[in-house]
Amino acid sequence: MKTKISTLLLLPFFALLMVTSCQEEVVDITPPADSEALSATSPLTASMSSVSKMDGSKDNIIDNASCLSIELPVTVVVKGLEIIIDSEEDYKVIEAIFKEFDDDNDSLEFIFPITIITAEHDDIVINNAAELKEFVDECRGENEDDDDIECIDFKYPISFSVYDVNFQVVDVITVENDKQLYRFLKRVKNSDFLASLNFPVTMVLADGTEIVVNNNQELENTIDDAKDACDEDDDNDYGDDDFTKERLDEYLQICPWVVHEFKRNNQDNTVGYKEYALNFKEDGVVRMRARNGDILTGTWSTRVTKRGALLKLEFDTLADFTLEWVVYDIEYGKIKLYETGGNRIIMKKNCDVVIDITKERIEDYLKECLWRVARLQVEGTTNSEKDYIGTPLKFFENNLVKIRLNGEFVSGEYEIGVTNSGFFLQIFLVDRPNLKLEWSITFLEPGLIKLENENNKMVLKKHCADDDINYIDDVLITWEWEVALYKEGDEDKTENYFMYTIDFLDDGWVKVTDPNNGIIDGNWLAYRNDGLYLGMHYGIEPPFEALNHRWKIAKITQEEAGTKARVELKDLNANGEIERILILEKKE
Template structure:
């Protein structure tokens, strides 16, 4: 199938280069063939290969030098989903691949993805088949020269058909150079161009060269291509090579001292030096470090420390040879070591002292160890050997009383040391210590306990493999089979179940269809259990997870909501998305439960949001009541998620409302602040009021009003005090508004309305009802007492 893809070319690129800035033509001599860079010349091909996009940086993802995967990209590596956002994140893929030596490494992309080809074309790839087609085509792609780079900027002179200079083009990058060379022979005719020398190149080994002609440039690139195998010495690679096989000293300062001494660099940092067929060895330690240069340090040698010990500078490194130097008494000593993987090795380099663990699920201090699996199963050794486990070093050295069933061994103490005898085919042997440690894996929880805990609270993954990158996701286990995941702008439903196994309670998560949090998919053993906290170990991988529950409170909700304004990010009723009906709604909430919704340019709705803890404090229930256009958003909800930027409400209907913070706060200005300051300063009374043009001022006789700074004002008639909600704001049309919310006792309910402020001073505020700001049907006047 031919893949669908989208090309991104900078079509006007060469045209922009060729805009002439000269008013008069300058006569020059015709450029010679040696000076012109022709589109199909060998020099142009070499320059194009040098400037082409090099896709080898991410071969761990696509196994192809001719393409690169654009970041960010989501991949699943051995059943673990991760997001690759930077080149440094490629180490995560390598770490997962290297976690186990005996597994099959599988990487899958979350399509669609975008890739970049050698010619800088960007292509959208929809599936694995399309990607395979591009990877397979790599064998037909021209080679990219990776070991030499131009030092930018470089400059071309451009000639017209009369060999007159019409412009100069400055090139700043490989991309610009590649596009320029591709357009030397365009549909509008061939372009005559020559390089302005000198031009500098830099090689992969750090050397640089300056060339002054086309021929010198071609030679320099060809010379670099022949030496592309140069590799700078890297500490990590040297350390890995040292551990692959034994190394033989082939030269020690030009004489035969230490010739044919074998050095074994063990993975635990121990060094063993042997000579000939002896089974005795010289012990020590080794390490590789790097600052300005790579240094191999040999320390704590039991012999020859004056000759071989110390810090050796790595002068030259190949996979099978190292040249080392060290200064002794003002003399430079050189040692040459060569890797020897063919000599009949001993198996002892394959082993080291180690510790293994086993779980104690009934907390009695004993556990069953599978020593053959846990110790021998992790050893990769190309040399034949015979291994046996013993309870004492004496028995191991004498090769007696071996443990009969080492793969079903129960410890006798905690910890306990077992002795592993490794015997080579020639009869040589070494004994290694294996420490057995019993871990308390009892969770003290039944399946019923775990289910009750999960369904009784909102949960967050506070620790996944040692970090908290999943903590912003909230998990609400709404039933015995489903849980709602919210956070990071998503809301989705996953499935879960639990069962009692011999090891303990196992919880399974499936259909986790959201980025990052997908990592919890699979079967998890509950290893620690208490109300409000669960610890898990994966049965599918080496992952660990800690979940903690959070009981939301009314104070937490109102404090969060009162920080800024909020928009309707999502509103779904019976799985029907109605969010677009509320695109122009902006809410303001106050800690006294008062709520205002600005709808469009001039409409203001108001109401309340009342919250309380129910179900013995484990659930936060909310009554959300609004007037006007936002009335249908109201209802009874459960709060299933509160984050810094989002609050999620849910009902079993189902209705799901997500509010997202937007800190515009553009309904407040200097005027609204001044009016509130006047209101706070002293007591007020109603001196004039009309309803339907009828004067009802006497209804407020003797009532003293006091405006608080928490969106509450009090009405005191001498016998009881009423609490009313209020807010002063400026709407999007520039009008000052005074919102009063109260549905209680007479006469205060008469004030409940959305008012225009038509006149205001420090001692008098006149309000007109919003239904018609230009008549006197509804008027309310406050004056300071």
Template sequence: MKKLMSYLMYAGLFLVALNFTSCQEEFEELPGEDSQEAISASSSTANLIEQTSSKDGSYDNIVDGASCFAINFPYVVNVNGLEVNIDAVEDLKLIKSIFAEVEVDDDILEIIFPVTITLSDYTEIQVNSRAELQELAQECREGGDDDDIECIDFVYPLVVYSFDLNLQQTGNITVNSDMELRRYFKELDDDDLLSFDFPITLELYDDTKISVSNNAELANAIESAKDACDEDDDNDYHDDDFTQERLEAYLVSCPWLVNEVFRASVDNTDQYFDYVMNFTEDGKVVMKDRIGNSLTGTWSTRVNDYRVLLKLEFEALADFNLEWFVYDLENGKIKLYAGEGERIIMHKACDIVDNEPDTLREILKECSWVIKKVKLNGDDVDRLLGYEFNFHAEGVVTLSNESNISEGEWAITTNAQGRLVMAITMGDEPGVSFEWLLSDLRDKRLKFNIEDSQYELILERVCDDNSDDDDVAEIRNIMMGGEWLVAKYTEGDNDETQNYAAFTFAFQAQLSVSVTTGETGPSYPGLWRIIRDSEGELKCYLNFGLATAMQVLMDDWKIVSATTDRIELKMVNENSVEILVFEKK
């Protein structure tokens, strides 16, 4: 440790400066080859140090909408009807995932009060209501202009020395974190004098480390770095702080499916839904419609005010011609916006393949295909949920629920517009006997629809019944390991658990599930299936045919969690979120 000099010989000169200078200098630098100049606790240098060591409250803006404080873990929030435990920073991603599952702008998040918050100076306050929280939030300065400095950090531990007015050292303290340093400064009086044991190290936002040898260098380093990065202090929690380079690499990595288009607050989604955009490294972008027609345009990116912008230009696609801010870039999704009522949402679709008859024929024959959805004349045919197609050579196709197998014929043709058509003829199952017009061709999912989805068929590929997927096998074994009861079933705010309290579920081999309601009550046989779908999510299919009492539970449920005695399933619909929980009997 470097020993500090007493500087007694300079005390008189220093005191004269304190008493007669109307505006104190930014740095109270003293001469000397090995000088460790002291600063006052009210100096601009000390203020920069305090701002650098302040607590950053922007990481949980998705919850509290304020960067000048953060809510202490653990706490509970209600997100679109789902109760979520927030025990760590990672749990905040769950909120974002729930928001992303339904493409609406009126997501609802409610904090379960009381909660404790930590202010920028690490003071803790209990907050008992939303009104109290909003009042505190109004004190924040949003838009990247709050007090804390996040683009540079101290590397700990640090040793801080204190001095009297004669510049004699009066003590020292070792600090090991921002919180300790900030609290130390909070206890100082304005005229207290202090300095550090130099040199000290700081780390910039890009992981670069720098060393400073005195307070003047320290102040210059902080001042130079404080505006060098995007602190993400606004309440747009979707932007993810990605770089221009990451966006460009992401765009060219795979095709992109258009899922939502709003221009001038007009919903044009139906016009462009499932159009495919292919970005190339030479700045060209090819847009293909559902028929297979294509248009070529250009794309470019730039950075403005720490935000990445994507510019699209087409001759005949005015709804896309704009310079868009990119505000989401994760989980296979890109969201673009250009102001109120102007947005585009696209999903990554790496498995989209060539739109050729032979390609589709070969894909169909490679694996089994599970029915995710069938719609005829606008009505869902739920009784076929989870049934399995197998497309064989010589135009033979089978449809099975393990206990029953139907056989028919299949063929791939093209219509007058050159679009692919899958024709199925199966005499004893009219629900699938149709000429299905292909709208989305991927190697893991196929989608067919006609007349604006009045007739729709969606298939998920299942190879070897997912036998090589450890998660699928484990969940199957858990569910076949005993009988299960419905511990919870809610639809939005409605708790309907009692309607299923008497049901006992037994998941058996060969996709068979049996539901009983006591020794003398009715029983309901059905089909169950665990697969990992084309989006990588684990799904539990439940199908009880035409049994009216079980219709509500028939769906392809997302598996939220699975243990030996508890399984939680979730279904997000346009108007509500359903939760189904099984517990071991």
């Protein structure tokens, strides 16, 4: 019997488990302190309401009003052309028509009736231009301060506990979108009931960054810090191609930009240029890193004309990029460039990309933590990485590399080399022919290395333990376990694992004892990858070969009075649907 683990205070982890657990599970909710209850007049209630208001700036090119939007589809007439706008992408068609001529009046007419959506999420039918003008006139002018907060959003769903006057829970309300949140808060402000937000809650900034908050004060501070941290784009144009030259130059130089789409002369060259990275320097020099590590140097400059903002790129040895591009659209963390004749580039900001790679930098990077084989494609076959579940690599000084197998590190060698085509990584490990290859380093950023050669591809992801991982490790190591449930779809196969004992050891070895005291050896690793996972590999021994998988951790609980320690694992398909369920419980 193992020693019982000491109590660990890891609230963020338990919060994560609450978010990822099934909706039908019962959640115990403690009545909040007065400071956590939402007040009708509190600044937090007002801020949350402002965040949940409808942002009407996306369609300003057709309605010239940031406090309302036109419900789609809608039919408009532009320069004699009748156009049906089905989606936000069609706003670009309107912009292209407006920009076709520089000295005419950019206006359009609606085919009425239309429906507008107000900042308060109300739908109102408008029958003529005069009615529409009344609502537009009530909006504030271009780029004037308004009440809505657009630089931060809630990540839905979120939930509220509703209380009676004695602070007894009478209901739990789930909110799925801004409209529902705004109307819920409106009832709070009308003092219809008492409510508190159930934490943790994830907030999403304009650039996609997510922030987890755990109480009212953190939420209020987070909203306050973010509310003026972006351009709300409350002007009457589509996108941000109305940047000044100074703002555009500053934006380009913030971080490296990675190519995600590329078309030249109507030829789609995305495959050839995807993940090329550009770094714009303040002296007009742009350095480009190709996938093979080559660094190309060119020049860049910008200017603003009646066509909009233009970005000129010039490379001596890269004609495809050498062009003066129109800055077609700027979103948070994304730039779209185009030029007539079928030319288009989409780049995304990535501050973690390393442009100037050196052999020493790669070596230092590899030594930071363990590395797990996240993806391996050998000779066209997929899912070869399954053989490396729970077997991370560790790179040391003096070209020493080790792979952890059944709790022991098996030693080998590695080498970082340089060729005319870039940097390569060569690994020498006994009985691991799939790794014993020369791999070109095609992409390098914190936490991720992409490698490939003529017929093979591999992705290594960095594994550094954090508090949540340490907690999972401690729970698993503390007890011996048994399979309490194993289901494949609707088929219950739990009986196949009757009388087996699973023992997770702290060196990454998992030992299974069968009813006849036979031993099955395996490997395990708890890690983070857009969530928490437990990778297990038991070789080809039945029935445990069916459990060789990277399982998503849905819930993990420590032993409490009257409750067994328990680990709930799920296997999800590409659509996020549950295909298999595995539940481990502490063995008595």
